[in-house]
Amino acid sequence: MAAAPAIQLEGVTKRYPGVVANNDVELTVASGEVHAVVGENGAGKSTLMKIIYGMVRPDEGIITIDGAQANFRTPKDAIDAGIGMVHQHFMLADNLTVLENVILGSEPRSGVKIDFEGASERIRILGDTYGLRLQPNQRVEKLSVGERQRVEIIKVLYRGAQILILDEPTAVLVPQEVNELFDSIRDLREEGHTIIFISHKLDEVLSIADRITVMRDGQTVGTTTPSEVDARQLAEMMIGSELPSPETKESTVQNEVLLDVSDLALLSDEGRPVLDDITFVVRKGEIVGIAGVEGNGQAQLIDSLLGLAPTSTGSITLAGKSMDDLETRERRAAGIGLIPEDRHRQGLLLPSPLWENAALGHQYKEPYANGIWIDKKGTREHTAEIVRRFDVAAPNVDVPAAALSGGNQQKLVVGRELMANPTVLLAAQPTRGIDIGAQAEVWEELKRARAAGMGILLISADLDELIGLSDTIHVLFEGKLVAKLDPSEITPEILGSYMTGAGEKKAS
Ligand SMILES: Nc1ncnc2c1ncn2[C@@H]1O[C@H](COP(=O)(O)OP(=O)(O)OP(=O)(O)O)[C@@H](O)[C@H]1O
Ligand SMILES: [Mg+2]
Structure with a gap:
């Protein structure tokens, strides 16, 4: 007899005022498979996952886990049944350390004391095993979005989940990190774990999933496999019609400098340089891309431009007006959008x-x-x-x-x-988490704003987006701008090598 499915949903319905988030959903996830769930924004993916995880109670429907009917009242019931979930939006306590967040609710005991050392060691081993490296004693508020996600995944693994639900785990990762995550997902599958994987990046879905279920308007419209469909067909299943094609771009860059950043430097609380010698301009009608592996100073650059982090040297000028003595609110009022x-x-x-x-x-x-x-x-x-x-x-x-x-x-x-x-828009990960149809629309809106003269500083982990939209790309590596590249002459692979510091020597 074949093993019972890890998860089986029958007739699951969840209504909210004015919307049916899940409508008579059928889903079968086999034990030990990577099962992707795709669909447009609002299709009902997260709601369905929250139902499986005991966070949301369905109005109707039957949920069976490993052959046994489940009636979860809270996530704790789901965790006890071996289900772990990493949410689309993280749920960590900022003021605690990585270690404290991971063990919260499942504190390891050694006699009557909490065994911090043992826990710390396990986090390190999990991190090494699955390519999710973290410093257990760092406070979560100091972590970038990407690092926070690693904490969430480690937390689920730490509790020994057999079924892992990952709601858009790659939205915050750069390509190398995605590859690392996929390696760990494959390792987990190897050991018999079942993984539900949600992503708007269909090439990722096709490379990692064993099977794919498509949702549309709260319903499951079908289950397929990567060998049966390509990304375009999958997208068309999602939206129920054909996709628009991308168009070529024309430069709208004018001479006038809107944002002039010169020799900016910033030290961390510990006195370590986190930004150094940052110099660049954004012209009227220009999109300037900042490429970099998360945690190389992107967040601090935004904070510095907004006046949220006191820079030790340097100057920032917006349309000829110095921003250096202005507070955040005044900078926003002067025309910096975020x-x-x-x-x-x-x-x-x-x-x-x-x-x-x-x-x-x-x-x-x-x-x-x-x-x-x-x-x-x-x-x-x-x-x-x-x-x-x-x-x-x-x-x-x-x-x-x-x-x-x-x-x-x-x-x-x-x-x-x-x-x-705004005069200048600071756009950090502007299309994170939105479906490919909506992504194309946001790109169009950004291009329209550029054509109308807006200057845009684009920080993105999506290298296709960076290359496709930017007029100029700077690479931020360990707090420095190490290369200035022409997007028309590079590929995501070349850009990726600069981002890890490997391309540094070739830069002029
Ligand atoms: N707590 C809530 N109250 C009211 N409506 C909700 C609630 N949660 C979800 N919805 C609605 O249910 C529908 C499905 O939302 P859900 O978050 O499941 O979509 P999704 O497929 O995860 O989309 P995305 O790709 O944008 O994350 C949406 O119309 C949403 O507005
Ligand atoms: Mg969602």
Whole structure:
């Protein structure tokens, strides 16, 4: 007799006010396979995973785990049944260390004391085994998004999960890190683990999955295998129609310098240089890309430009005006827009309605304010326009941001910042977590803004995006700009080699 499926869902339905997030879903995940779940933003993937993980209770349906019917009330029940989940948005305690976060809720005992040393050793071994290296004693608030994710994965492995649910784990990783993660996923499969993998990057899905289930509008529309479909066919299954083709680009770069950054340096709290000798310009109508493996100073560069991190030397000029003595709010008002890397920590107030979120960071000016008063009507109308233009799937502008799917939250932030029409937009991972159809739309909007004269600093882990959009690419490596490249002359592989420092010597 064949082993029972690791997971079997029958007729699973979950309704939210105004939307059926999961509609009569059927899903069978075989034991020991890597099963990908794909679908457009809002298709219902995360909701389904939360149901399997006991975080969300379905209105209807039967869930069977390893042949036994499950009725999870909380994630703890799911964890006890051997299920672990790494969420699309991380759930770590910032003020604790890596070690404390990993063991939280499953503290190892040695007699009556917590065995920190043993735990620390296990984290190191797990990290080495699965290519998820971490320093156990570092505080999570100091970690980049990529590093936070490693903590989440280690945490799940640490609890000995047999079934791992990874909701968009690669969205925050650069290619080398994706390869490392895939190696560890293959190792896990080798040892008999079952993995559910969600991603909007269909080439990744095709390279790692044994089987792929496609979701559309809350339903599962079919299950296929990588040998049966290519990325384009998969995308067409997702959207239920044909894909648009990309078009060629023309330069819109003008001479006028909008952002002039000269000789910027920043020291860490420990006195280590985290940015050094950063010099570059962004011209009118130009997209300047910053390539780099996460953690090489990208976050600090954004913070420095916004005045959130005090630089020790250097100057920043926006359209001829020095920013050096201005506070963050004044810099934003002077025309610096921001699409933050982490929409939850910096971009949104999750419990607040969309219309408040649409005003966030811009609430003191039109159309959000009328003198000193909040213009609620203007704000709501403007929010509805963002929702329309950026195709944010939302029942209305009064629902909390938390009720939007991950990709739709991202679209709201991108729309808010682009429609504020800044002089220079700092765009960090602007298409992270959004589906390929919506990604193409955001690219179009960025190009349209560029053509209208906006200067854009693009920080992205998506090398195709960087090469496809940028007019110039700088490589940030260990806090320094080590190469300036012409995107029309490079490939993702060449760019990747510069990012790891290997291409450094060839740079002029
Ligand atoms: N807590 C909630 N309250 C109300 N509606 C919700 C809630 N969670 C999800 N939804 C809605 O359910 C639908 C499915 O959302 P879900 O997060 O499952 O999509 P997804 O496939 O994971 O999308 P993405 O690729 O953007 O992450 C969306 O329309 C979303 O707005
Ligand atoms: Mg999701």
